[in-house]
Amino acid sequence: MYVRSIDTRPAxxxxxxxxxxxxxAQPGRAPASPQATGAGFRPQAFDxxxxxxxxxxxxxxxxxREHAPVYPVEPYGSCWVFRYEDCARALGEAEVWxxxxxxxxxxxxxxxxxxxxxPQSLFFTDPxxxxxxxxxxxxxxxxxxxxxxxxxxxxxxxxxxxxxxxDRIELVSxxxxxxxxxxxxxxxxxxxxxxxxxxxNGLVAWQAAIAAAHDITQPxxxxxxxATCSMALNSxxxxxxxxxxxxxxxxxxxxxxxxxLRDAGLSAQQMQVCASDFLVAxxxxxxFVIGLGVGNLLxxxxxxxxxxxxxxxxxxxxxxxxxxxxxxxxxxxxxxVETELGGRTFAPGETISVVLGSANRDPDAxxxxxxxxxxxxxxxxxAFGAGIHHCIGAxxxxxxxxxxLETLLAEFDALALAEQPRWQTDPYLRAPTSLTLNF
Numbered sequence: 001m002y003v004r005s006i007d008t009r010p011a012x013x014x015x016x017x018x019x020x021x022x023x024x025a026q027p028g029r030a031p032a033s034p035q036a037t038g039a040g041f042r043p044q045a046f047d048x049x050x051x052x053x054x055x056x057x058x059x060x061x062x063x064x065r066e067h068a069p070v071y072p073v074e075p076y077g078s079c080w081v082f083r084y085e086d087c088a089r090a091l092g093e094a095e096v097w098x099x100x101x102x103x104x105x106x107x108x109x110x111x112x113x114x115x116x117x118x119p120q121s122l123f124f125t126d127p128x129x130x131x132x133x134x135x136x137x138x139x140x141x142x143x144x145x146x147x148x149x150x151x152x153x154x155x156x157x158x159x160x161x162x163x164x165x166x167d168r169i170e171l172v173s174x175x176x177x178x179x180x181x182x183x184x185x186x187x188x189x190x191x192x193x194x195x196x197x198x199x200x201n202g203l204v205a206w207q208a209a210i211a212a213a214h215d216i217t218q219p220x221x222x223x224x225x226x227a228t229c230s231m232a233l234n235s236x237x238x239x240x241x242x243x244x245x246x247x248x249x250x251x252x253x254x255x256x257x258x259x260x261l262r263d264a265g266l267s268a269q270q271m272q273v274c275a276s277d278f279l280v281a282x283x284x285x286x287x288f289v290i291g292l293g294v295g296n297l298l299x300x301x302x303x304x305x306x307x308x309x310x311x312x313x314x315x316x317x318x319x320x321x322x323x324x325x326x327x328x329x330x331x332x333x334x335x336x337v338e339t340e341l342g343g344r345t346f347a348p349g350e351t352i353s354v355v356l357g358s359a360n361r362d363p364d365a366x367x368x369x370x371x372x373x374x375x376x377x378x379x380x381x382x383a384f385g386a387g388i389h390h391c392i393g394a395x396x397x398x399x400x401x402x403x404x405l406e407t408l409l410a411e412f413d414a415l416a417l418a419e420q421p422r423w424q425t426d427p428y429l430r431a432p433t434s435l436t437l438n439f
Contacts, residue, residue, distance in 0.1 A: 070342035189252015288327035288431030
């Protein structure tokens with residue numbers, strides 16, 4: 001679970017920048033972006049929505065690390081930070097680089113503006129309140145995922161058994177998406193609903209709309225739909241609070257969150273927004289890393305065979321997947337005070353975008369960073385962030401994704417790409433939107 005950059009706050013702002021078309025390329029072997037080739041490097045010509053860049057951003061990152069390690073990128077209005085040392089410093093200095101502008105954030109437009117009146121959840125708070133929330137939620141989360149491995153194995157087996165009758169599988173929609181979603185919903189204690197209710201699939205649809213709204217290349221209608229679904233999700237958890245079978249009578253993480261937050265004197269609205277953000281950010285990036293991981297294994301058949309020969313390598317393999325090709329590529333921070341980073345001075349309120357995908361390929365931090373090696377054993381990567389905002393859901397991701405990969409490889413002894421994947425058009429998120437495999 002990578003909860004740091006998927007912002008569910010409404011975005012009903014006009015589109016900025018061209019609509020990118022999904023790029024087709026094999027993971028790890030995509031064509032280099034035109035802006036990352038040639039004798040001259042012109043950072044001012046960088047287009048973060050260029051299709052070839054989205055398919056393979058790493059050659060471009062390498063040029064920025066060398067020539068322009070902190071550089072303002074339009075249309076995001078922030079300086080992107082590319083080197084590992086600068087990224088780790090920004091993530092670690094939580095009092096200097098904060099989640100919220102010191103002078104307040106714009107509230108959005110239209111009816112969505114009123115959502116700014118809701119309290120902030122764990123994922124969008126700064127010290128000292130962040131520390132209080134985290135100290136309450138972290139133990140509850142650890143207790144709730146105690147049986148997550150067994151739950152993951154059961155769900156994974158059922159999903160793959162259903163695919164057995166066909167000669168191919170669309171990995172994202174048939175496996176990588178429903179598996180972590182069902183694990184999380186069960187962990188939260190959300191009822192699945194009967195045939196006439198289908199609560200879980202409805203929540204998945206809302207979450208997909210919210211994630212799509214994070215992409216600034218989308219038209220206003222798409223972004224407004226995401227904001228509407230964010231409102232709906234908040235109301236869903238309000239309904240769970242008001243239900244006669246609500247938190248007092250339920251088991252699961254949501255019930256435990258409500259108990260500990262209520263005991264600490266927090267409001268019902270704070271319970272709702274925390275639960276909403278857990279659901280939005282709690283499984284989609286695990287979906288992404290499963291798709292990326294399988295794609296990179298297929299692109300590196302020697303590593304795939306090594307993992308098949310020794311399934312005990314699945315957990316170090318997962319860490320290498322996170323380092324080599326993280327699902328969350330960028331997170332934002334604001335300067336709380338005047339400060340310096342990467343040779344540039346930032347005034348209070350100025351924004352940076354920490355490019356985790358670039359930091360994880362920095363040769364000053366990793367030996368041969370462009371080599372995919374499942375035995376690397378490196379956990380110093382920034383895929384889960386760093387410092388006090390280090391991903392609270394990392395323990396669940398480290399359970400679900402390795403089990404998903406292990407079960408998939410055990411079930412099918414031959415996997416191959418049936419067609420080239422298509423990629424997200426949001427540079428903040430790195431993932432194939434589809435990955436069809438023959439087996």
